[in-house]
Amino acid sequence: MQKTIQKRTLKTRAKLLQAAADVVQKNGYQALRVEEVVQAAGVAKGTFFAHFHDKDALMEILIGEKLDACLDQAQAAEPPKTVPQIIEALAPVHEFMMSERYVFDLLIRYSGAAAISEIGPIAYCFEKYFRIAMMWLDQAEVRQDVSTDLLAEGVQAFAIQAMSLKFCALHSATTFTDRLETYLRAWLTPAG
Amino acid sequence: MQKTIQKRTLKTRAKLLQAAADVVQKNGYQALRVEEVVQAAGVAKGTFFAHFHDKDALMEILIGEKLDACLDQAQAAEPPKTVPQIIEALAPVHEFMMSERYVFDLLIRYSGAAAISEIGPIAYCFEKYFRIAMMWLDQAEVRQDVSTDLLAEGVQAFAIQAMSLKFCALHSATTFTDRLETYLRAWLTPAG
């Protein structure tokens, strides 16, 4: 029972990822076709599925990478203390999450790990989002009657709700930022 | 410019819907194949797409119908006053929404109307959920510092968050009901 991984494996994988990134760059995530990726990478279709379980798995990697970078960017800034500051700090993250309907749907679909042993890149990012929010809330001017964990989960829930409504024609009168601010004020600083 | 609708149109549509319901009854929503539905209905595949824009449109109708019935059931009961009562009253609704991963994903995807002119059955149900929650909260023992609208939106957001986490192996330690209760207590009755 050997399981040597040959060098060309990594090379092929890198070629596929690069080709996929190029394709996305051109037409966005929604329009990506596996056929286009393998042609750009110069490999057969079967090779693609030897490297990624399915198209979604590739998307998870591509989107997860970008989202992770956005989270790093948010984390690098000065920890926000107030609701508007929190929203501003998370702006790049939310912006990317809402950049395409397809991206948002995929993020939601993979936000939870189906099995403990296989936390995908997106589930990892949601954990990271949660941890960052918790860290901030620990030091922010917010209610103290419930745990920071709970507050952070709520921030995530309201952010998703606000993003959902952004894609909805019925509720497009209010902007995403305004809506999220209303939510978070009521959630983080009640009776104020 | 006539647009007479022939009787057989309604008949064919009814046959398709009945066949689809039967197929779902047997294997659930996820496993439904258009081919299977048209065979059961005794029509050609093209006919299916003359009646429904795509497979999702049929699913919207089937799932929307069931969800609407659940909402009616919830509405028929005595208006709940407290958090546990609210959760109990909504139990059949949430149960159906979580009955299949596929159902939950589709509900989320169609929860918002893409265009004002075309509110689908599922977007309609989400509106209905919101209205019912608002009606209850108007008379319930909850915080009064923010509008009932906002409270109802929050209930929806937290319910979705709790349902999401139910499908996630990382957070399966806590049950859906317990988690939602924690959320709603903190949201509806802060500092209590």
Added chain:
DNA sequence: TCTATAAAATGACCGTGGTCAATTTCAGGA
């Protein structure tokens, strides 16, 4: 009743994601 025309139904066909038996390539030992 017959005819014209719009509505409805048909099924061969296509695009795209995904599979798998067959083939090629790699790495290590004789």
Added chain:
DNA sequence: TCCTGAAATTGACCACGGTCATTTTATAGA
């Protein structure tokens, strides 16, 4: 350097959702 078994790659093939030119059927008017 050659041989051998495992790893990697290939591309013909399949499944399934969705399209559309063609055919069939219903209905209104002569």
